[in-house]
Amino acid sequence: MAGSTSGMTPAPRLPEHPPRLWRDAEPRKAYDVVVVGGGGHGLATAYHLAADHGITDVAVLEKGWLAGGNMARNTTIIRSNYLWDESAGIYEHALKLWETLEERLGTQVMFDQRGVLNLAHSLGDVREAKRRVNANQLNGIDAQWLTPAEVGKLAPVLDVSDRPRHPVHGATFQPRAGIAKHDYVAWGYARAAHDLGVDLVSDCEVQGFDTVGDRVTSIRTSRGDIAAGTVVLCAAGHSAVLASELGVRLPVQSHPLQALVSELLEQVLDTVVMSNAVHVYVSQAHKGELVMGAGVDQHVGYGRRGSFHVIEEQMAAAVELFPVFARAHVLRTWAGIVDVTPDASPIVGPLHAHDRAWENAWINCGWGTGGFKATPGIGHAFADTVAHGRAHPLVAPYALERFTTGRLIDEHGAAAVAH
Structure with a gap:
């Protein structure tokens, strides 16, 4: 009979959208800590601030989409066989954390120790x-x-x-070295940080800073001004651009x-x-x-x-x-x-110039081709540095002043093609 649906196969049900791993937050007017840079290092630092130190009034600002920079553009190699003691220390610390990262984040990162x-x-x-x-x-x-x-x-x-x-x-x-799935790593950190109360803010470009004395008081962004108790720069090469806004010229x-x-x-x-x-x-x-x-x-x-x-x-x-x-x-x-950097090793520590030290600004950049493999280690050690206001022993050698004291960590040979 015309119009009858008898015997017709019912239309298939469309699958429901999977739940979002995190919510893109509307930035608030003020935070205890603002992390600039939503890549692997920024997300890992925010996660460890919340998970290890109970600092959850944290915002991660990313000018594009989370983990859309170098985190999405590397070749995912993970190893710790660097020459100098300082490099071996931070990368071996990271490798040990890679070995338990899935358990810690509660998600798969496909870390494959193929050597x-x-x-x-x-x-x-x-x-x-x-x-x-x-x-x-x-x-x-x-x-x-x-x-x-x-x-x-x-x-x-x-x-x-x-x-x-x-x-x-x-x-x-x-x-013990190997590879991991970079997107899964970023998503795991983002979800874990979000679940602990961290605000993840994408499409939020930092355009400048306001200062009083030796403190950074607020960050000017494309989504409004944000007051900050502590400012943490994790924007890779663009950290040099941001630091220049505070009068610091980085050797990057x-x-x-x-x-x-x-x-x-x-x-x-x-x-x-x-x-x-x-x-x-x-x-x-x-x-x-x-x-x-x-x-x-x-x-x-x-x-x-x-x-x-x-x-x-x-x-x-x-x-x-x-x-x-x-x-x-x-x-x-x-x-x-x-x-x-001139010695192919990172800069991690307080942000300062030869004639000025910012009391509440910290920098993590200059990783060259080693940033991805360091992600869990630097996230853990840098969060500890920021939380306690002093350098974690594993990152103490990477302070900016080594370029004036001459205590360089020359890893050019080890890092030549080590992305």
């Missing part, structure tokens, strides 16, 4: 690599030296013969660092392979795509599009080391912005 290889292609590389292995072992870090044959067993698709232009003479290996330069992913492939690489000499590092993501990073573009800027010749050189190096990749198709490329 990281750092290849040696010359006698100089071998000497430097063995030196680092010895230093790591003295610091209690799981570092090993592998022969070319052992490298070949661990990564069979890597050409360890004497044919390549950069033959593999061995490699360092850290078994920002450069694009490019990366790319291939189409989805069957699993062929079960570890992370890095090569400083040829500026390429490769892992295979959980879905199957190859994730490759390159060297830093030499020009200074905040643009998120790098130079084509860097990608070209990166691909040439990757194909030489991994002949099996020659027919893989590049799916997309992107660039993150690395903020680099």
Whole structure:
């Protein structure tokens, strides 16, 4: 009969929207602590302020969307095999926290401890690599030296013969190192911080500061003025721009660092392979795509599009080391912005100039290519620093004054391609 619905299949029910992980807050007029920068470090710092120190009157301000900067544009490598004691300390602290992060945040971050290889292609590389292995072992870090044959067993698709232009003479290996899902990490921190009462404010650009004496009293933003008891800058390379508004010139330069992913492939690489000499590092993501990073573009800027010749050189190096990749198709490329200091180590501590110290302003920037892997460690240690008004022992060496005292922590060799 016309118009009858008898025998017709009922329309499928549309799935309900999943619950929001956090609410985008309308900023209030004042907070005890305002964290500028809603990336991994800003979110982790806010979370630890609330979780470890009971400081919940906190706002995280992000000019775009939460974790839309470098947190969404890195290659997710996690390791702690840095040369100097100060670097090994903070990165090993972070790695230990990575190992329990899912339990702490109550969410999956897909931390996969598949190990990281750092290849040696010359006698100089071998000497430097063995030196680092010895230093790591003295610091209690799981570092090993592998022969070319052992490298070949661990990564069979890597050409360890004497044919390549950069033959593999061995490699360092850290078994506990690996990769994680960067979005899941950011979302986990954001949800956990929100659940503890932290306000997460996106689309809120900081445009300046108001000061009285040696204190920052309020922050001028695109969504109104916000009074702050304490100001915490976690805006990576843009921290230098913000600090300049307070009369502090930071020794930080920002450069694009490019990366790319291939189409989805069957699993062929079960570890992370890095090569400083040829500026390429490769892992295979959980879905199957190859994730490759390159060297830093030499020009200074905040643009998120790098130079084509860097990608070209990166691909040439990757194909030489991994002949099996020659027919893989590049799916997309992107660039993150690395903020680099003269000694390739971060700046963490009070914000001050040579003639002025701000009593209630703190800075965390300059991580270069190591920011993602440090996220849990610096979030924990920096929150402790801010809460107690003095440097946590793990970040004390990274104070700004080292550039006037000369007590530098030169990690250029360790951090060359270590995003």
